[in-house]
Amino acid sequence: MSEKAGKKITGAEILLESLIAQGVETIFGYPGGQIMPVYDKLYDYQDKLHHILVRHEQGAIHAAQGYARVKGKPAFVIVTSGPGATNVITGVADAMIDSTPVVVIAGQVSNAALGTDAFQETDLIGLTTPITKWAHQVRRPEDIAEAVARAAYIAGSGRPGPVVLDLTKDAQVGLAEYVEAKCSFIRSYVPVPEPSEESVEEAARMIDEARRPFVVFGQGITHSGAEAELAAFLDKGDIPAGSTLLGLSALKSDDPHYLGMVGMHGNLAPNAMTQECDLLIAVGMRFDDRVTGTVNTYAKQAKKIHIDIDASEINKNIKVDLGILGDAKEVLTRLTEKIRPRMRMGWKAASEYCRSIETEKVIDPEINPESGMIKPGEVIARIAESCDGKAIVVTDVGQNQMLAARYSRFSQGRSLLSSGGLGTMGFGLPAAIGAKTAAPDRQVCLFVGDGGLQMTIQELGTIMQEGTGVKIVLLNNNWLGNVRQWQQLFFGKRYSATRMINPDFEKIAQAYGLDIATVDDRKDLAPAIARMFADDKPFILNVHVEEEDNVFPMVPPGKSVNEIMLNSKEWFEYGK
Amino acid sequence: MENEKLFEITAYTENQVGLLSSIAGIFTRRSMNIEKLLVYPSRINGIHKFKITTRTTETLCRAAVQQIEKKVDVVKAFYEIDNERSDRERDIVIAFLEERERNNR
Numbered sequence: 001m002s003e004k005a006g007k008k009i010t011g012a013e014i015l016l017e018s019l020i021a022q023g024v025e026t027i028f029g030y031p032g033g034q035i036m037p038v039y040d041k042l043y044d045y046q047d048k049l050h051h052i053l054v055r056h057e058q059g060a061i062h063a064a065q066g067y068a069r070v071k072g073k074p075a076f077v078i079v080t081s082g083p084g085a086t087n088v089i090t091g092v093a094d095a096m097i098d099s100t101p102v103v104v105i106a107g108q109v110s111n112a113a114l115g116t117d118a119f120q121e122t123d124l125i126g127l128t129t130p131i132t133k134w135a136h137q138v139r140r141p142e143d144i145a146e147a148v149a150r151a152a153y154i155a156g157s158g159r160p161g162p163v164v165l166d167l168t169k170d171a172q173v174g175l176a177e178y179v180e181a182k183c184s185f186i187r188s189y190v191p192v193p194e195p196s197e198e199s200v201e202e203a204a205r206m207i208d209e210a211r212r213p214f215v216v217f218g219q220g221i222t223h224s225g226a227e228a229e230l231a232a233f234l235d236k237g238d239i240p241a242g243s244t245l246l247g248l249s250a251l252k253s254d255d256p257h258y259l260g261m262v263g264m265h266g267n268l269a270p271n272a273m274t275q276e277c278d279l280l281i282a283v284g285m286r287f288d289d290r291v292t293g294t295v296n297t298y299a300k301q302a303k304k305i306h307i308d309i310d311a312s313e314i315n316k317n318i319k320v321d322l323g324i325l326g327d328a329k330e331v332l333t334r335l336t337e338k339i340r341p342r343m344r345m346g347w348k349a350a351s352e353y354c355r356s357i358e359t360e361k362v363i364d365p366e367i368n369p370e371s372g373m374i375k376p377g378e379v380i381a382r383i384a385e386s387c388d389g390k391a392i393v394v395t396d397v398g399q400n401q402m403l404a405a406r407y408s409r410f411s412q413g414r415s416l417l418s419s420g421g422l423g424t425m426g427f428g429l430p431a432a433i434g435a436k437t438a439a440p441d442r443q444v445c446l447f448v449g450d451g452g453l454q455m456t457i458q459e460l461g462t463i464m465q466e467g468t469g470v471k472i473v474l475l476n477n478n479w480l481g482n483v484r485q486w487q488q489l490f491f492g493k494r495y496s497a498t499r500m501i502n503p504d505f506e507k508i509a510q511a512y513g514l515d516i517a518t519v520d521d522r523k524d525l526a527p528a529i530a531r532m533f534a535d536d537k538p539f540i541l542n543v544h545v546e547e548e549d550n551v552f553p554m555v556p557p558g559k560s561v562n563e564i565m566l567n568s569k570e571w572f573e574y575g576k
Numbered sequence: 577m578e579n580e581k582l583f584e585i586t587a588y589t590e591n592q593v594g595l596l597s598s599i600a601g602i603f604t605r606r607s608m609n610i611e612k613l614l615v616y617p618s619r620i621n622g623i624h625k626f627k628i629t630t631r632t633t634e635t636l637c638r639a640a641v642q643q644i645e646k647k648v649d650v651v652k653a654f655y656e657i658d659n660e661r662s663d664r665e666r667d668i669v670i671a672f673l674e675e676r677e678r679n680n681r
Binding site: 125126129130133134135137154186187188189310311312314315316 | 594597605638639645646649651
């Protein structure tokens with residue numbers, strides 16, 4: 001029980017006590033007019049709550065996303081009303097589509113001024129309702145503790161997501177007694193449905209009968225903490241598996257059943273086997289269009305089982321033969337008990353052919369080129385070798401993201417942070433700050449392009465102020481590379497608005513007091529990587545990479561996942 | 577191509593400010609037109625009831641119902657095909673009007 005109990009304190013103080021009661025240690029935020037009472041009280045709580053002052057509210061929400069995804073629990077953001085609140089909206093939408101537990105606490109004008117177009121007033125609830133799990137306005141100090149407990153519970157439970165609390169000035173400055181609140185039950189809300197025994201039995205029967213089963217797993221494994229259960233399930237059934245982008249690192253890269261990433265820039269084997277399997281088992285994923293290619297032909301030959309915690313995902317994009325509602329860990333545990341142990345040598349061998357083609361045609365030329373400019377994939381592969389799968393890999397969006405996803409290696413869970421669903425350029429740098437804050441003892445490596453870095457480059461100021469030891473690997477090609485690649489392949493090389501004239505990143509690093517190495521030549525890459533990892537300080541590795549490099553393989557838009565471009569001339573059409 | 581029909585969606589909810597616009601947003605997002613909307617206290621104490629009539633395909637209707645039920649403040653959501661009943665009602669009205677027309681001659 002807090003010593004504050006029994007006497008009246010301000011809503012601002014109730015808020016901070018409520019955060020501490022939720023176990024919050026770190027807040028990402030930015031002050032402003034309508035949240036000043038909270039910031040004033042924060043002055044007295046500096047020893048209990050570490051506030052990280054970002055340079056733009058978008059940085060606060062992405063940092064919170066990075067923090068939450070590494071910690072596996074809700075992260076908190078505090079911003080002011082109006083522009084402070086609207087500046088977090090991109091991150092809120094990102095957290096919604098990528099199921100990230102974040103709670104945004106925004107200031108709001110006084111109760112009497114609501115709806116009057118007061119200075120820095122905006123209808124934040126109206127703006128964020130479609131992109132939050134819950135959005136709620138608090139107008140009285142006595143409602144704050146309950147609202148914070150509810151917000152944390154909703155954000156973190158079941159399929160996680162963002163929550164917005166809109167805190168009016170009256171709620172912040174009014175006086176009330178602080179009564180500690182806990183929330184682990186809301187009668188209208190069932191975060192974790194109980195899997196039905198019949199559906200689990202039916203799934204086990206389908207798996208036992210299948211000759212060529214294939215698993216596609218997503219971030220649901222990470223949310224559920226089902227990494228070991230997934231590996232055990234694959235092992236007992238001898239079932240090959242592919243990961244979605246956000247599922248990466250839930251299965252170790254060297255797991256014998258792991259075939260790589262599925263989808264548009266995924267590996268050949270899991271994409272080809274999607275179209276060859278007789279049973280597709282999808283776990284904790286949502287059949288995003290970047291995963292399925294054209295839905296009309298996606299795994300059409302196969303029976304399908306979809307295991308997900310969110311009922312609205314079943315049959316949303318892909319019709320399935322069996323949906324199992326429930327937490328991945330529980331469903332996988334029960335399924336593993338029920339299925340028969342099997343050996344499926346012949347089926348798994350099918351992947352070897354795909355792997356050899358991909359290595360020869362795509363991987364080797366990208367990561368082991370003998371001459372020419374440094375390739376971006378090469379940089380990622382050298383860093384992956386240096387980190388031995390132990391680093392947290394953060395990506396921005398675009399070619400850097402796909403290449404980092406393809407060529408990084410993972411030996412533990414929660415090690416890949418990327419903006420998957422929304423594809424938010426500018427996500428990477430602040431997310432890396434959040435990740436490093438959450439796990440100061442782990443190496444955090446950001447792969448970012450010159451375009452994405454400049455979208456949130458102001459957060460170098462946060463790194464300078466906090467000394468956050470993020471390793472920033474700038475894959476610098478002077479293009480908006482992913483759009484340029486599409487312009488080259490699908491828009492007749494009409495490079496509209498994708499050429500970037502960049503600043504001198506050495507001078508920028510210097511201005512922020514950060515160490516930087518710029519590399520043009522292959523022979524300088526390894527020493528620069530060694531220098532980057534030589535200490536715990538933040539570092540920018542600015543690599544001038546092959547300017548017009550393309551990410552392959554690629555399932556072009558509108559194609560099936562087994563119609564894959566190996567480069568701009570050759571196609572791989574498995575089973576056709 | 578799946579046929580469009582008239583569906584009646586029923587949702588039992590907490591009485592939460594903003595829930596109406598939140599539910600309406602689900603329809604807007606998928607370009608589904610709400611033909612009819614009723615919100616009132618249900619016979620269960622403290623629980624409100626939404627009745628929404630919409631013309632759409634069953635696939636879209638089911639997806640919308642799942643999205644509605646996913647809302648934290650929604651207890652349960654259902655749908656039923658409204659066609660038969662409303663077709664019957666419409667037939668009665670049309671028959672009545674036709675009879676009046678005949679009598680008028």
